[in-house]
Amino acid sequence: MPASAEQHFMEITKVDLRGLEPGRPGWDEARDAVTASMVAHGCVVVHVQHVGLDDDIRQALFGRAMPELFALPAEAKQRNANSDVQYGGYIGQIPGMAYESMRIKDVTDAGQISDFAGLLWPHGNPAFCETVGEFTKNAVSLEKTVTRMVLEGLGVRAEHALDSHRDQLCYSLRMSYYGICPEENAAKVTLPEHRDYDMTTTIVQHEVEGLEVQLKDGSWFAVPPEPDTVVIVAGELLNVVTNGRVRACLHRVRTPSNRERFSALLGCMPTQGSTVRAMEQLVDEGHPLVYRPCDPYEYCAFQYSEEGRTSGDAIKAFCGVAKDGPAAV
Template sequence: MKEEERANLNWTLPVPSVQELVRQRQPDAVAPRYLHDDVGLAEHRQESLQGLPCVDLGKLMDPPSRSTELRNLHSACHQWGLFLLVNHGVSDEGMRMMKENVQGFFELPYHEKQKSAQRPGSLEGYGQAFVTSHDQKLEWNDMIFLKGLPLHARNLDLWQQNPPEFRIALEKYSEDMRKLAVEVMKYIGMALGIHEGELDLLMKSFGEGKYEVRMNYYPACPEPERALGLLPHADIPGITLLTECGNIPGLQVVSKDNRWVMVRPVPGSIVVNLGQIMEVYSNGTYRAPEHRAVVNKEKERVSIATFCYPSPSLPVGPSPQLLAATGLPPIFQTLSHSEYMQCFLNRKLDDAVPFIDKLKL
């Protein structure tokens, strides 16, 4: 299929593995197609985020401490749209198993990883996302992107059987993330002032929603100040749950005063990042933050991002309860889930208008 005939952003072109480029050539400079001198990376080491909000799920679940922790959660979602979640209840064993198998996958020989290579017309599989032209600048990462839930959405042809426990780990992890997302959404809804029937509907929709897992490998980079692991973007689901597989920092988020700040890994925590479905649902009260991944000169970084969507039956629009309680007019349209996804997938990557602005009334 020719470039101009490709339907939308679900199409991605095959590109070289960055891991293999590093392994084979051990370059002392970044190839031109990976250079991003135009995005202001010079400052990317200057600032670390000391005051990143930390939310304790245990305190949210405990009635005596809930109201204080809900205020903390509300502030985090409003000010940052991103927070560290501790006491999240996901078993250490499940987390360890997933991390080990993801790292094991990226340690496989290239020909083994290629068994999960992306097929034409799909982002799912091993490769890079959103490569829509042969001259587009590339990101310094390899990834494998798989649909975890619902069960019927899984493409098991792409689910590796090497490492031997990869499938078992991903099945358990997908279910763990679904359970966690339902709990997180319950308290995000409560922090927003949603209650009773609508809160039950919100939780039910995430219980029945789709969960997609992107496993990222960022090799060591000879010129980290000139390359990017992930370009700046905001996520489109309800929330993203990010697990770091080590202690190498790389995630950066834009603060409200427009600075790039580093999110340092905290052992045992999960980073919760609000997506644009929640920015719309909150009628702009909460934000889906712009973020990116930078790379390291000496060390690789591995991370696991789980994109958590509500059920396709739930419209994407401002909360009716919230509009009624505040008396404010809706800022955003209300779309069906399929309309929302098509609006995203049919846009151009270099569109000057941010996706969230296309959803506004």
């Protein structure tokens, strides 16, 4: 018999990260809890109130900036076209799906945010840019903290190794709107189950339920849209970096209440031209190499190709090490 939703919530422990710094009281305990959740589920729910993602910035983003963004005409939104990754810009107008999404790449660069606003509003939108910039700054800081905890928790303690990993990363922000489902969509699934191709995705929900993650027993756990929590899910490239220790999280969006909702997703990717490989500290006799080094952008294209979609395990098909194959990092 599947465990109850309450039991599932006990499994995905909400970890309090407020006021924590490496080497300070509480860090080790939080690090171990974050790592355990990521290893078990490919995701972690963290408590972040008063660390830069509080009510004020959320209200500015979800209460004003995003409604203003998605109220624009379709022809304006379609100007958001990025070719760096598959589905890199505007997604929408899909038959049978009440879903629209827009993406700002390299969102830590204020110029990219300004350019995005300039595409959509004739005179720009300084208030929008300020809100997105502030939200992004704090979300990136949180993602770096969580990733550091995971790598430390798995045994990567050398600062140069942590710095080397962090220095090759870049961030994008995807803002998503989920509308009322068509009547024929009885399950109220507005985004089908999938695994992200990136390192991590930091997901901030707003007021309305939607995010569901699959647990080990195959059941689905609905992550409550609590105002003081953020969810970080592992992508396929983190699977490579951790040598298979952290598997990508299978997740979907389902809204049984059939209400409109917004969410913001901070995606973390390696920079163009970089190579993703298992960290050498995580490869040993007890943990032989699972994945060969790969180009992250070639993998992204492969995941969405016919071969990738039908492979059953796209990252394994793309760069997995066969049991009898070579195992050099």
